[in-house]
Amino acid sequence: MDVLLIYDISxxxxxxxxxxxxxxxGLHRIQWSAFTGKLNHNLREELMLKISRALGGSGGNxxxxxxxxxxxKLFREINRVGD
Structure with a gap:
């Protein structure tokens, strides 16, 4: 299943x-604090556990x-490179 992961960590x-x-x-960065990719249920759970450990006592969302x-299938994107 596709996933979107976003975070705010100071x-x-x-x-x-x-x-x-x-x-x-295997997630791909789409913005500084946003990643997307494909993960099954088990990998989603494992990822969140590892991120929780990495966060430790620090604040974050x-x-x-x-x-x-x-x-x-409804996804649309505009990606323009300015002058």
């Missing part, structure tokens, strides 16, 4: 750990949204 070191963990799970294939 500490650079922790934020970088979370980003690297997302990449380790991490959200993982599963997106069904029907909704992914």
């Amino acid at each position: 500490e650079d070191k922790v934020r970088n750990k979370v980003a690297e963990t997302c990449k380790d799970f 991490i959200r993982l949204y599963p997106i069904c294939s029907k909704d992914m």
Whole structure:
């Protein structure tokens, strides 16, 4: 299933750990604090456990949204590179 993971973490070191963990799970960065990719249920749970450990006692907000294939078919993107 496709997923969207977004986060707001103030500490650079922790934020970088979370980003690297997302990449380790095959997710692709679409914004500085947003990743997307395909993960099954077990991998989603494992990813959130690892991110929770990386967050430790630091403050932060991490959200993982599963997106069904029907909704992914409705996906649209505008990606322009300015002058």
